[in-house]
Amino acid sequence: MTADHVFAALASPARRRLLRLLLDEGAQPAGRLAVRFDMSRPSVSEHLKVLKDAGLVAESRRGRERHYRLEAGPLMEIREWLTPYERFWRERLSALSTLLDEMDDLGPDDEHGPDGLNGRNGEQPHV
Amino acid sequence: MTADHVFAALASPARRRLLRLLLDEGAQPAGRLAVRFDMSRPSVSEHLKVLKDAGLVAESRRGRERHYRLEAGPLMEIREWLTPYERFWRERLSALSTLLDEMDDLGPDDEHGPDGLNGRNGEQPHV
DNA sequence: ACTATATGTAGGATTTTTCCTACGCATCAA
DNA sequence: TTGATGCGTAGGAAAAATCCTACATATAGT
Structure with missing residues (x-):
């Protein structure tokens, strides 16, 4: 319970x-x-x-x-428990894409297109 | 892992x-x-x-x-694992509200407004 | 080099989990 | 009533998790 x-x-x-x-x-x-x-x-x-x-x-x-x-009720509570970690996860993702952008600016070594699913524009937390 | x-x-x-x-x-x-x-x-x-x-x-x-x-990556996988149960959960919810509607039709005993958060219009699974 | 600090690992005691077989209880079918 | 069926519980063995006190290792400071 x-x-x-x-x-x-x-x-x-x-x-x-x-x-x-x-x-x-x-x-x-x-x-x-x-x-x-x-x-x-x-x-x-x-x-x-x-x-x-x-x-x-x-x-x-x-x-x-x-x-x-x-x-399924208790499983939905687990889902809620996970929610704050999802925020953290998204911030990590956007921090990563920001880093990729900076690498592009410094010197593009190949032409892999930016295939991130988000806009690369979040705050960047503990990296 | x-x-x-x-x-x-x-x-x-x-x-x-x-x-x-x-x-x-x-x-x-x-x-x-x-x-x-x-x-x-x-x-x-x-x-x-x-x-x-x-x-x-x-x-x-x-x-x-x-x-x-x-x-947080593995936690997001847990979240995905939970997803199909979420569908089940929603269907239960709408089944409940359908049931409440039927009770209203048969004989309204009081005037509590319908405070469901969904439209009361889903399929009704195993109840 | 020597000591203090930050931390992981070893070995072991205790508790909890997991799984089994044997059994008890209720229900259905003749 | 008798016998078969569906299922939980008791009791216990084996494995795993939890937590502890030493102890070993590595780095920092003097």
């Missing part, structure tokens, strides 16, 4: 694969998910529990089956 | 805090980062190593200090 739980849950490749399966194929009973893994069914069941505790999946009981569905 | 390494690196609160410090305050020598933690300096040093192996920080030696700087 906390960000800690979400990050910890995403640390396992098996759990990330579970999320992807639920995304691509929709909600499914636990057993149908488990057969895809090179791992015992109870182990998959525990992974599902970790995902559930992190709020990444929800379960609904239907007869003797338990259907798990993706709950 | 792989996505596995990046997700695993982000699983530790201490390492996420290191990244945040480097983002907010810029590159710093290892020792200056370490004093902020309720943990021995060598332990912080190992966390920095994990981050470096994941490509999340880079080090540059300056005299007897080692400055660590944020390397």
Whole structure:
């Protein structure tokens, strides 16, 4: 439920694969998910529990089956957590292109066109 | 260097805090980062190593200090990994608002205005 | 050359994670 | 009711992560 739980849950490749399966194929009973893994069914069941505790999946009981569905909310919180780093990333990119421009001014050694995707006009942070 | 390494690196609160410090305050020598933690300096040093192996920080030696700087590229790959889930998330949202509209049609019990941020007009996936 | 500083590495204790098999519980079908 | 099916939990072994205290290395200053 906390960000800690979400990050910890995403640390396992098996759990990330579970999320992807639920995304691509929709909600499914636990057993149908488990057969895809090179791992015992109870182990998959525990992974599902970790995902559930992190709020990444929800379960609904239907007869003797338990259907798990993706709950993408926490992933959007991860996305928000990443946002400030995106700003940093863009600034690095524009700093790089500024540097390339300066190199062009000093002495163009070849004629590779400027293929940057941004306008080469940002502030330049810690380089 | 792989996505596995990046997700695993982000699983530790201490390492996420290191990244945040480097983002907010810029590159710093290892020792200056370490004093902020309720943990021995060598332990912080190992966390920095994990981050470096994941490509999340880079080090540059300056005299007897080692400055660590944020390397945001891998975080942008995480962002891309999240993208398909964002689509799923939006579809859920619009499905919810569609549902709310139907409830309005059947019998409006109060007059809360529709405060959804989207137009309530998407496809409705697995609800 | 000698000492102090900045930092990584070694080795180990402790905790956590991961995975298994065995079992219990609920549901469906005869 | 009886037997099969779907699934979680218990208990434990093995592996990995976490954190510590020495210790080694390299640079700076005197």
